[in-house]
Amino acid sequence: xxxxxxxxxxxxxxxxxxxxxxxxxxxxxxxxxxxxxxxxxxxxxxxxxxxxxxxxxxxxxxxxxxxxxxxxxxxxxxxxxxxxxxxxxxxxxxxxxxxxxxxxxxxxxxxxxxxxxxxxxxxxxx
Numbered sequence: 001x002x003x004x005x006x007x008x009x010x011x012x013x014x015x016x017x018x019x020x021x022x023x024x025x026x027x028x029x030x031x032x033x034x035x036x037x038x039x040x041x042x043x044x045x046x047x048x049x050x051x052x053x054x055x056x057x058x059x060x061x062x063x064x065x066x067x068x069x070x071x072x073x074x075x076x077x078x079x080x081x082x083x084x085x086x087x088x089x090x091x092x093x094x095x096x097x098x099x100x101x102x103x104x105x106x107x108x109x110x111x112x113x114x115x116x117x118x119x120x121x122x123x124x125x126x
Contacts, residue, residue, distance in 0.1 A: 002025050002027075003025070006020040006023060008021050009021065011039055012039050012059040013039045019032050024067055027126050029123065029124040031060065031122050032121060033078075033080065033119040033120065034060050034119065035113055036056055036116050037114070038055065044116060049083075050090075050092065052118055053090050053093035053094065053118055056120050060097075069124045070124075071122075071124075073125045075102050077094075077098065078104070078120070078121050079105065079106040079119075080107060080108075080118060080119040081109070081118050082118065090118060
């Protein structure tokens with residue numbers, strides 16, 4: 001049986017419910033979805049998709065770093081957008097962060113926590 005390790009960093013928003021920022025098991029990291037929260041203030045960063053996506057990527061980078069990995073080792077992402085009309089602008093930020101082009105799903109959803117414009121979760125190799 002593989003050891004399960006909860007990952008937490010103060011450099012990403014704290015979990016506000018019964019979940020962890022990420023779980024490492026069997027050499028793989030599974031993150032919870034990250035939204036555009038500033039970890040220091042708990043406030044939403046930005047009011048457009050690019051600004052929010054940039055904060056999401058910073059939060060993911062912090063969780064990945066705490067686990068000892070990085071975006072180069074991400075093998076799968078799941079992206080949630082409030083409005084598929086933001087797809088192109090979101091992709092600009094996403095593509096600059098995920099240069100290794102992991103597998104991805106991207107869907108539009110009715111609402112997201114705190115009414116943000118995007119949320120992203122990842123699976124990465126440790």
